[in-house]
Amino acid sequence: MVALTSLSPGPPRPSPSPATPRRRPPAPKPHVYASSRRRGRILRAATAAAATPGADDYHSTIRSLNSRGRHVPRKSLGQNYMLNSKVNEELVAAAGVEEGDVVLEIGPGTGSLTAALLQAGATVFAVEKDKHMATLVKDRFGSTEQLKVIEEDITKFHIRSHFLPFMKEKYHATKKLAKVVSNLPFNVSSEVVKLLLPMGDVFSVVVLMLQDETAVRLADASIQIPEYRPINVFVNFYSKPEYKFRVDRENFFPRPKVNGAVISFKLKNAEEYPPVSSPKSFFSMVNSAFMGKRKMLRKSLQHLCSSSEIEAALDNIGLPVTARPSDLILDDFVRLHNHLTKV
Numbered sequence: 001m002v003a004l005t006s007l008s009p010g011p012p013r014p015s016p017s018p019a020t021p022r023r024r025p026p027a028p029k030p031h032v033y034a035s036s037r038r039r040g041r042i043l044r045a046a047t048a049a050a051a052t053p054g055a056d057d058y059h060s061t062i063r064s065l066n067s068r069g070r071h072v073p074r075k076s077l078g079q080n081y082m083l084n085s086k087v088n089e090e091l092v093a094a095a096g097v098e099e100g101d102v103v104l105e106i107g108p109g110t111g112s113l114t115a116a117l118l119q120a121g122a123t124v125f126a127v128e129k130d131k132h133m134a135t136l137v138k139d140r141f142g143s144t145e146q147l148k149v150i151e152e153d154i155t156k157f158h159i160r161s162h163f164l165p166f167m168k169e170k171y172h173a174t175k176k177l178a179k180v181v182s183n184l185p186f187n188v189s190s191e192v193v194k195l196l197l198p199m200g201d202v203f204s205v206v207v208l209m210l211q212d213e214t215a216v217r218l219a220d221a222s223i224q225i226p227e228y229r230p231i232n233v234f235v236n237f238y239s240k241p242e243y244k245f246r247v248d249r250e251n252f253f254p255r256p257k258v259n260g261a262v263i264s265f266k267l268k269n270a271e272e273y274p275p276v277s278s279p280k281s282f283f284s285m286v287n288s289a290f291m292g293k294r295k296m297l298r299k300s301l302q303h304l305c306s307s308s309e310i311e312a313a314l315d316n317i318g319l320p321v322t323a324r325p326s327d328l329i330l331d332d333f334v335r336l337h338n339h340l341t342k343v
């Protein structure tokens with residue numbers, strides 16, 4: 001009997017024959033994004049499939065491609081498509097889109113909102129960052145005077161140079177400013193809000209689908225909310241925001257982690273802006289004030305003037321000398337700025 005402690009190597013094992021290599025079963029493939037060329041092929045197939053009689057729509061086609069792991073919407077581009085055409089119709093209605101309107105749509109995706117806008121009689125200028133989605137929308141609607149699709153990142157797109165000439169051509173016929181309607185990729189929402197709201201000479205209204213909590217925060221002009229920030233001052237300086245309705249996350253594909261909501265910003269024109277000598281210097285003061293949200297203004301604005309001058313200005317406009325930024329509504333900031341710039 002061989003002792004249990006024996007470390008004898010025993011007889012040599014036969015080495016695996018080269019003719020019969022031992023293979024591990026292949027690891028399951030991770031759910032990865034298709035390469036750019038493959039995405040192009042897949043989306044062209046989606047266009048063809050959705051166009052066949054009997055196919056219900058683009059989204060269900062893309063959804064079924066996804067279920068077979070063939071098209072993965074890109075998270076980095078906020079590709080959460082709207083599945084519910086009623087929501088698209090309500091977005092169009094919230095912007096009061098009617099025959100002859102010119103609409104800037106950001107991120108048309110598969111074109112479901114685009115279809116509702118065209119249906120309402122608008123001329124649509126769509127800016128889409130994903131070149132395959134831009135191609136899909138062009139193929140879906142074909143060549144029509146009513147639609148122009150540009151493959152571009154909206155945050156880099158120069159609206160005044162490229163959209164304005166398009167709008168002006170139509171404006172001569174309608175004498176109406178353009179509108180913005182978009183189911184926005186959530187990750188660029190604050191950048192887009194900052195870009196569009198000061199453009200009251202181009203757009204009359206901006207209607208966006210945002211994350212619900214962002215929409216709630218932006219629509220609230222009061223200083224009571226804990227998240228009161230310079231963006232709230234900015235929004236109310238340039239527009240009249242209105243929370244329209246909440247959209248449950250079930251309505252998107254893929255389903256995001258949070259609900260969406262539609263918010264409308266009625267843009268002011270320059271004559272309606274609060275009277276400040278320069279919006280640039282005004283917002284620089286507001287931003288500095290919020291740098292230390294818990295700090296008193298007489299401290300956080302010290303780089304602009306002395307604390308005694310700030311205290312005098314606060315006193316003059318009827319605020320305590322110990323005021324903090326979250327105590328001031330838009331009008332207070334305007335009066336404070338005007339006092340300090342007069343000093």
Ligand SMILES: C[S@@+](CC[C@H](N)C(=O)[O-])C[C@H]1O[C@@H](n2cnc3c(N)ncnc32)[C@H](O)[C@@H]1O
Nearest residue numbers: 077080081082107108109129130153154183185
């Ligand atoms: C939330 S999806 C909306 C798609 C479609 N409008 C809908 O309602 O189903 C956002 C779309 O914006 C596009 N997009 C993402 N970032 C963008 C950007 N910076 N500029 C333009 N389009 C962008 C995405 O590719 C995607 O098509």
